[in-house]
Amino acid sequence: MTVFLYIVVALLIAISLWQLSKVIKIYKASKLETEVANNADNKTQGGLMLGFLIFLFLFVVLGYVAWKDVLLGTPASEHGSTYDLLMMTSWAIIFPVFFLTQFLLHYFAYKYQGKEGGKALYYSDNMKLEMIWTIIPVITLTGLILFGLFSWNDIMSYDFEGEEEPMVVELYAQQFNWTARYAGQDNTLGEANVRLIDFDAVNTLGLDTSDKNYEDDVITKELHIPVGKRVHFKMRSQDVLHSAYMPHFRAQMNCVPGMVTEFSFIPTMTTAEMRKDEKIVAKVKRINEIRAERRKAGEELEDYEFDYVLLCNKICGKSHYNMQMKIVVDTPEDYAAWMKEQQKAKDVITVAAN
Amino acid sequence: MSHDDHGHHKETFITKYIFSIDHKMISKQYLITGIIMGIIGIAMSMLFRLQLAWPEEPFKIMEILLGDRMAPGGVLDADSYLALVTIHGTIMVFFVLTAGLSGTFSNLLIPLQIGARDMASGFLNMVSYWLFFLSSVIMVISLFVEAGPASAGWTIYPPLSVLPQAIPGSGMGMTLWLVSMAIFIASSLLGSLNYIVTVINLRTKGMSMTRLPLTIWTFFVTAIIGVVSFPVLLSAALLLIMDRSFGTSFYLSDIFINGEVLHYQGGSPVLFEHLFWFLGHPEVYIVLLPALGITSEIIATNSRKPIFGYRAMIASVLAIAFLSCIVWGHHMFISGMNPFLGSVFTFTTLLIAIPSAVKAFNYITTLWKGNLQFNPAMLFSIGLVSTFVSGGLTGIILGDSTLDINVHDTMFVVAHFHLVMGVTAVYGFLAGVYHWFPKMFGRMMSKKLGYLHFWITAVGAYGVFYPMHFTGLAGLPRRYYNNTSFPIFDDLADINVVITIFAIITGLGQLIFLYNFFNSIFNGERATQNPWRSNTLEWTTPVEHIHGNWPGDIPEVHRWSYDYSKPGHDEDFVPQNVPMKPGEEELHH
Numbered sequence: 053m054t055v056f057l058y059i060v061v062a063l064l065i066a067i068s069l070w071q072l073s074k075v076i077k078i079y080k081a082s083k084l085e086t087e088v089a090n091n092a093d094n095k096t097q098g099g100l101m102l103g104f105l106i107f108l109f110l111f112v113v114l115g116y117v118a119w120k121d122v123l124l125g126t127p128a129s130e131h132g133s134t135y136d137l138l139m140m141t142s143w144a145i146i147f148p149v150f151f152l153t154q155f156l157l158h159y160f161a162y163k164y165q166g167k168e169g170g171k172a173l174y175y176s177d178n179m180k181l182e183m184i185w186t187i188i189p190v191i192t193l194t195g196l197i198l199f200g201l202f203s204w205n206d207i208m209s210y211d212f213e214g215e216e217e218p219m220v221v222e223l224y225a226q227q228f229n230w231t232a233r234y235a236g237q238d239n240t241l242g243e244a245n246v247r248l249i250d251f252d253a254v255n256t257l258g259l260d261t262s263d264k265n266y267e268d269d270v271i272t273k274e275l276h277i278p279v280g281k282r283v284h285f286k287m288r289s290q291d292v293l294h295s296a297y298m299p300h301f302r303a304q305m306n307c308v309p310g311m312v313t314e315f316s317f318i319p320t321m322t323t324a325e326m327r328k329d330e331k332i333v334a335k336v337k338r339i340n341e342i343r344a345e346r347r348k349a350g351e352e353l354e355d356y357e358f359d360y361v362l363l364c365n366k367i368c369g370k371s372h373y374n375m376q377m378k379i380v381v382d383t384p385e386d387y388a389a390w391m392k393e394q395q396k397a398k399d400v401i402t403v404a405a406n
Numbered sequence: 407m408s409h410d411d412h413g414h415h416k417e418t419f420i421t422k423y424i425f426s427i428d429h430k431m432i433s434k435q436y437l438i439t440g441i442i443m444g445i446i447g448i449a450m451s452m453l454f455r456l457q458l459a460w461p462e463e464p465f466k467i468m469e470i471l472l473g474d475r476m477a478p479g480g481v482l483d484a485d486s487y488l489a490l491v492t493i494h495g496t497i498m499v500f501f502v503l504t505a506g507l508s509g510t511f512s513n514l515l516i517p518l519q520i521g522a523r524d525m526a527s528g529f530l531n532m533v534s535y536w537l538f539f540l541s542s543v544i545m546v547i548s549l550f551v552e553a554g555p556a557s558a559g560w561t562i563y564p565p566l567s568v569l570p571q572a573i574p575g576s577g578m579g580m581t582l583w584l585v586s587m588a589i590f591i592a593s594s595l596l597g598s599l600n601y602i603v604t605v606i607n608l609r610t611k612g613m614s615m616t617r618l619p620l621t622i623w624t625f626f627v628t629a630i631i632g633v634v635s636f637p638v639l640l641s642a643a644l645l646l647i648m649d650r651s652f653g654t655s656f657y658l659s660d661i662f663i664n665g666e667v668l669h670y671q672g673g674s675p676v677l678f679e680h681l682f683w684f685l686g687h688p689e690v691y692i693v694l695l696p697a698l699g700i701t702s703e704i705i706a707t708n709s710r711k712p713i714f715g716y717r718a719m720i721a722s723v724l725a726i727a728f729l730s731c732i733v734w735g736h737h738m739f740i741s742g743m744n745p746f747l748g749s750v751f752t753f754t755t756l757l758i759a760i761p762s763a764v765k766a767f768n769y770i771t772t773l774w775k776g777n778l779q780f781n782p783a784m785l786f787s788i789g790l791v792s793t794f795v796s797g798g799l800t801g802i803i804l805g806d807s808t809l810d811i812n813v814h815d816t817m818f819v820v821a822h823f824h825l826v827m828g829v830t831a832v833y834g835f836l837a838g839v840y841h842w843f844p845k846m847f848g849r850m851m852s853k854k855l856g857y858l859h860f861w862i863t864a865v866g867a868y869g870v871f872y873p874m875h876f877t878g879l880a881g882l883p884r885r886y887y888n889n890t891s892f893p894i895f896d897d898l899a900d901i902n903v904v905i906t907i908f909a910i911i912t913g914l915g916q917l918i919f920l921y922n923f924f925n926s927i928f929n930g931e932r933a934t935q936n937p938w939r940s941n942t943l944e945w946t947t948p949v950e951h952i953h954g955n956w957p958g959d960i961p962e963v964h965r966w967s968y969d970y971s972k973p974g975h976d977e978d979f980v981p982q983n984v985p986m987k988p989g990e991e992e993l994h995h
Contacts, residue, residue, distance in 0.1 A: 073929055086850070087850035087931050087937075088779075088850075088853070088938070089780045089784075089853060093857075094779060096857075097785060100861065101788070104864060104865075107865065108792075111868060111869075112872065115872055115873060119876040121897070122876055122897050122898055123876070123879050123880055124812075124880060135809070135812065138809060139803070142803050142809065145802065146800065146802060149799060150796060150799055153766060153770065153795045154795065157770050157773070157788065157791055158792070160770060160774050160776075161773060161788055164775060164776045165780065166710070166776075166777045166779045167777065170710075171777060171971060172710040172711045172775065172971040172978065173774075173776070174970070174971050174973055175711065175712070175714065176712035176713070176714060176715075176716065177715060177717075182715050182767075185763055185764060185767040186763075186764055189759055189763045190760055193756050193759055193802075196806065197753055200752055200807065200808045200809070201749050201752060201807075204749060204752065205749070227572065227663070245660060246667060247660065247662075249662050251665070290660075290661070291565065291569070291572060291661055291663040292566040292569065292572050293563055293565070293675055295814075297881075299812060302811060303812075304811050304812060305740050305742065306740055306742050308675055308676060308741070308742045309658070309659060309675065310659025310660045310661075310670075310672075310673065310675075311659075311676075311742060335897065339893060339897050343896060356896070358894070365815045365816070366815060367559045369488075369566065369572050369573045370485050370488070370573065372488075372886065372887070373484070373885075374891040376892065
C-alpha cells in the first residue's frame with residue numbers, strides 16, 4: 053500500500069515538474085530574455101560575489117571562534133612544542149594569503165561586473181608583476197622548507213649519542229587492539245616473529261624463546277611511560293597496516309607487517325599534570341556537559357576523565373574506529389612502582405622442555 | 407580516413423548513438439556516464455555523512471537504498487561504511503573526475519579547438535569509451551556481491567586489500583574492483599594516446615603551440631601525465647592480483663591472522679604504497695589540470711580580457727606536471743620509509759606551491775579591469791579559483807613532513823583534498839558543462855537555475871569542508887565509522903552535524919543542476935552559433951552537429967585565442983580565424 057502511495061506521489065511530482073517546465077517555457081517566450089547574462093544579471097551576481105566574500109570571512113572567523121576549543125591543546129612531548137611552533141608559523145602565512153587572495157578575487161568580481169558597452173583593458177602580460185608573485189612564494193617557502201627539514205631531522209633521528217640511553221618499547225598492532233612490550237632491565241627486546249606465535253604456550257607476540265633477551269621483557273595492555281625520559285618505540289603489526297597515532301604527543305608511525313618501524317619522543321607532562329592543564333580542564337568540562345545531556349536522553353555514560361590515547365590511524369578493518377590503548381605518563385617513581393607489578397615474559401610464556 | 411563525404415554517412419541509431427566514432431557524440435557519452443557515476447558517488451557520501459552525524463541512528467533511506475545486508479534495520483554497519491567510503495573515493499576520483507571530466511572535454515574540445523575533423527583515431531576513441539563504460543558497469547556490479555564491494559579504502563593498501571579474512575570486501579568485491587580498474591586504465595591510456603597524437607599532428611594551419619587555447623594545453627599535458635603514470639598503477643594492480651590469487655609475496659610478509667600463519671614471506675606493503683602513489687599523486691593533477699584549463703578559457707571569455715600571463719600559465723602547467731611526478735612520497739612520510747626520503751619529498755612538494763600561486767594570481771589579475779559577464783560558467787570558474795586557493799594553502803601544512811606527523815590520515819587531510827581537488831575539479835567540470843552545453847546540445851541551460859545551483863554549492867562546499875579542518879586538527883582519524891568510542895571526541899558531535907547538514911543541502915542542490923541539464927537538452931532555448939562571443943574555433947562550427955565539424959574548409963588560424971577587447975577592433979572579441987589587419991601586431995610576444 054505504501055509503495056503504491058509512493059508511486060502516486062512520484063507521479064504527481066513528475067507531472068507538476070512537467071507542467072512547471074511548460075509554464076517556464078511560455079513565460080520565457082513572452083519575455084524575450086536570453087540565457088546569456090545581461091546587465092541586470094551582472095549586477096545581481098556581482099553583488100552576490102561581494103556578499104559571498106562577507107559570508108566566507110564571517111564563516112571562517114566565527115567558525116574559528118566557535119570551534120577552536122576542540123583542538124588538541126598543549127603538546128605533551130618535547131618535540132611537540134617545535135611542532136606547534138612550525139604549525140603556528142604555517143598558519144601565520146596561510147591566513148593572510150587566504151584573506152588577501154579571497155578579497156581580491158571576490159572584490160574584483162564585484163567591482164568589474166560587466167556593463168553593456170563597458171570596456172575591458174587589453175592587458176596580457178607584466179613580467180615584473182609575475183616575477184613578484186613568483187619570488188615572494190619562493191622566499192617564503194624556502195623559509196618554511198628549511199624550518200620543516202631541520203625539525204624533521206631532529207624528530208626522526210634515531211641517533212641518540214650524547215643523550216641518556218632511551219627506553220625501548222615495542223608497540224604491537226593487530227586487528228583490533230594494541231599491546232606494549234617493554235625491553236626490561238637489559239633494554240633489549242627479545243627477537244620475535246609472528247611465525248612463533250603459540251597460544252598454548254601463551255606466546256601471543258611470537259617471542260623467540262631461544263633469544264634470552266626476551267626473559268625480562270614485559271608485555272602489557274596499557275602503555276605507561278615515565279615523564280622526561282626518551283622512549284624509543286619499535287612498531288610491529290601481525291596482520292594488516294595499522295598506524296600508531298598519539299596525537300597529544302604529536303607522534304605517529306605506521307605499523308607494517310614484515311618490518312619494524314620506529315618513532316621516539318620525550319614525554320614532558322604526566323597524565324596528572326595534563327589533567328590540570330587549562331585547555332584540557334575546559335575541554336573535559338565541556339565534554340562532561342555533553343555527556344550529562346546524553347545521559348538525560350537515556351544513554352548510560354560515565355563522566356569522562358582525561359587520558360592520553362593511542363589510536364589506530366590506518367584503515368584496518370571493521371573495528372578500526374575502536375582500536376585504542378590508554379597511555380599513562382607517570383612520574384619516574386610511579387612508573388617504577390607500576391613496572392614492578394608487571395609480570396616478566398619468562399614467567400608468562402611456557403617454554404617446552406626439550 | 408577520408409571525411410570528404412561528411413554529413414552524408416548513412417547513419418543508423420546504433421552507429422550514431424551507440425558505437426559512434428564521432429568525437430562529439432563520444433564526449434556526450436562520457437558526460438552522461440560521468441554524471442550517472444557522479445550521482446552514485448555523491449549519494450554514497452550523503453549516506454555515510456548521515457552515519458557520522460547521527461551514529462547508529464536508523465534511517466529509512468539507508469534501508470531503502472542499501473538494503474538489509476548493508477544497513478540492517480536502517481543502521482549502516484561498520485563494514486558497509488568502509489565499503490561506501492572506498493567506492494565513493496574510487497568513483498569520484500577515477501570515474502567522475504578523470505574519465506568524466508577529461509573524457510568529456512578533451513574529446514569535445516581537442517578537435518574543435520585545434521581545428522581538426524575528428525580525433526586522430528575515431529575507432530580507438532570509441533574503444534576507449536566502451537572500455538570506460540564496461541569498467542563503470544563492473545564497478546557498479548561489485549556493489550552487489552555477497553560479501554560487499556572493496557572496502558580497503560580507495561588506496562587499497564595491502565595486506566588489507568589482499569586478505570578476505572581481514573575484511574570481507576577483500577574477497578570478490580576487491581577482485582571486481584581490480585578488474586574494473588584494469589579496464590579503466592586501458593581505457594584511459596587509449597584516450598590519452600589519442601589526445602596526445604591529435605594535438606601534435608592535427609592542428610590546423612596557423613595553430614602553433616603558442617596560439618593554442620589553454621584548455622588544449624592542459625588536456626595535452628594531462629594526457630602525458632596519464633600515459634606516464636597510469637601504467638605504474640596497472641603494474642601495482644597486477645602484482646596485487648598475483649599476491650591475491652597466485653600466492654606470490656610482492657607486498658606481504660610475516661602475517662598471522664585468524665589463528666594461523668600465512669605463507670607470505672619477504673614482500674613489503676611499502677612497495678605497493680610507492681607504486682600506488684606514483685600514479686596516485688599525478689592523478690590529483692590529472693583531475694585538476696583540465697579543470698584549470700577550462701577555467702582559464704571561461705574566465706578570459708567572460709572577463710572580455712586576454713588571460714593574464716599566457717606563457718606563465720603554460721610554464722606553470724608544465725612545472726606542475728613535472729613536479730607532480732616526483733612528490734608521491736608525501737603520502738608516505740610516516741609509512742616507515744627512510745626519513746631522509748621524507749626530506750626530499752617535502753622539498754619537491756612545497757615547490758608546487760610556486761606554480762600554483764602563479765596560476766591563482768594570474769586568474770585574479772585577469773579579472774582586474776575586466777568587463778565581467780556573470781554567466782553560470784563564470785561563477786563556477788571564480789568559485790574554482792576560490793577553493794583552489796583555500797584548499798591549496800593547507801597543502802603547505804600537509805606537504806611538510808614534520809607537520810604531517812600529526813595530521814596524516816586525519817579528517818584534516820579529507821578537508822584539504824576535497825577542497826583542492828574534489829570541489830575545485832567539480833567546479834571546473836560544472837563550469838565546462840554550462841559553458842559548452844550550447845556546443846554539445848545546441849540549446850542553452852537556464853541561467854537562473856544555474857545561479858541558484860552555484861550559490862547553494864558555493865556556500866555548501868565551504869560549509870562542509872571548512873569545519874572538517876577542525877575535526878582533523880582535534881585528532882580525529884579519517885575512515886572512522888563513528889567517533890563515540892573515544893570520549894575525547896565527544897565535543898565534535900556538533901561539528902559533525904553541521905557538516906552533514908551542509909552536505910545534504912549541497913547534495914540536494916545538485917538536483918537543480920540535473921533538472922536544468924536534462925530539461926535543457928529538450929526544452930532549452932535554442933543556442934546561437936557563438937552565444938558567449940568567444941574567440942576559439944569551436945564556435946565557428948554550425949550549431950547542428952555534422953560529421954567532420956566544418957561544412958567547408960577547416961578555418962585557418964591567424965592569432966591566439968585571447969584577443970578580447972583588443973584596441974583597433976570594433977567588437978570586444980576577435981575570433982582566431984580572423985586575419986590580422988594590416989599593421990596589427992600579435993601582442994603577446
